[in-house]
Amino acid sequence: MTHPVELRIPLGVGERLQQIVFRPGNHEYVAFGLVSHARLGTKDVLLVREVIGLDENQYQHAPGHGASWSGTSMLPITERATAEGLGIVVFHAHDHHGTTRLSRDDEQSAMRLLPFFQRRVPARPHASIVLSRDDAAGLFVYPGQDHPARREVRVRWYGQSILNWPARPATHLQSARFQRQELIIGAEGQDTLAMSSIAVVGLGGGGSHVVQQLAHLGIGTLILIDHDHATPDNQHRLIGMTRLDGLLRRRKTSIQRRQVRRINPDTRVTLIHERLPMPATIDALKRADVIIGCVDNLDARADLQQLASRYLIPYIDIGLKARPVTPSSAEEARVAIGGNIATYRPGGPCLWCTGILSDETLTADRCHPERTYATTTDGRPGEAQVVSMNGLLASQAVNEALQLLTGYAGKSITTASSTKKHDPSGAIVGYKKFLGTTGTLDEWGARARHDCLHCHEDLARGDPAWSP
């Protein structure tokens, strides 16, 4: 029995795909997806990088067939796929709700096309997928396979929230314990949380708040990542820490596991006591549905952004900085406290687009000319940390995760739905700035920069497709 294939479709790309294949007309319409693939834990994932439609004059009149198009119209698409080492997925739609399947004609056409694509790019899978309004089915040929075969398909669309097709019926198993929470996120939302996996990177002043709240929410699996040990001077800000933890220099991962077990023994916990770029950390991060980064250095943020773009995983970053300033009068603050929350929706603007990451900020952030990773988590010596301010940013990060997973504030996948209201520049929501001295959290929004190499180049690249 083979596992289902999960198809991940970035913000903007999904909207375009639906516009093409659900277009009303006198024949079916096809869209060609350029895709990479990855093995994420036990999941086979296809990552859609972009979709390409055909012009009306490229379709041929073919009675008895849903859609027929000239072979030459596919040439630029197969050339692009070959040049970039990407697979090709042919999408079309059967416009109805509920379970769908490829027709006999669809399958015969796929049996001819997929081996042709496979000869062009043997190291990537290729597929023919039919979409209904809430389901998908498909025929796939994976590297090394002789014949295309049917696989169950799950589709994950990214927009205001994560939309999964087909939706699973609510089990209502969680109801009694989470009754008041379900008034906001619904019983289906609660089920989704129980089936979700969130990675928290950095278990210090910010991350410990995040972990505590995720356990209360009823998240199914928490992947807790930190290489560090607690010390007595962490206690004023590290949620769940005891005085003995500091004296014994207990691992921060162990302290958070204990916290989670006390709150919600049903939550599965995976501990990674490693620095960020090490293989075990990267493998664990790839399994997450959402990553929350509570790290104190920009190299770590750059790595998380790269993984998020490449594997289409939403990534929420929080950061807080405080520095002393000289007040000109007793009425003015003695410190400047600034923070931010940046939520990366795959396909939307990244941390490089917001300016949080740049070559200049990375150089300035490093203690040495080389990448440092001096600490991945808990503030460098001398940097200010206050539990209540960390908690504010952490709470909002958890709200953002809750919105992504349950869509309590809207579920549309259109780009317009993720655009900051009344902003003519078209900034995408998710970048908020925190001013510590006034306690304000403002939505700034961010636009994908056209010259941003990172979110364009890395988007949906998946695992390298090694050959032979």
Added chain:
Amino acid sequence: MHPDTITGAVNELRERYGTDVHVAQDGARTLVRINDVPLPPGCQPLATDLLLVLDPSQAKPLHYVRPGQTLSNGQPVQNSSTVVLAGESWMTFSFNVPYLKGDSLARFATAVRQRFGKP
């Protein structure tokens, strides 16, 4: 490295390292991984995977090995750091391996290996 010269360079590597050479197209760049490349005596471990990144925008291939690799005296490589590259964990280090346009990729790989024997 110009895309036209990459195929020839990879074929030459295959003559030297046989089936241990794997190639992946990653957007505009080409990744070449040579599995289990033997290193000079004393290195820990004694073999590593070597990754060469051939980027049309870079004059010279970039080189990486698996994280944790030591020199032949058992010491960590100075000025090394672990990075995420193409979704995997690799160790980069600032050995100055000479490479001129048109140089053989196999010779470049040999120079990287030999450098581990000179602490």
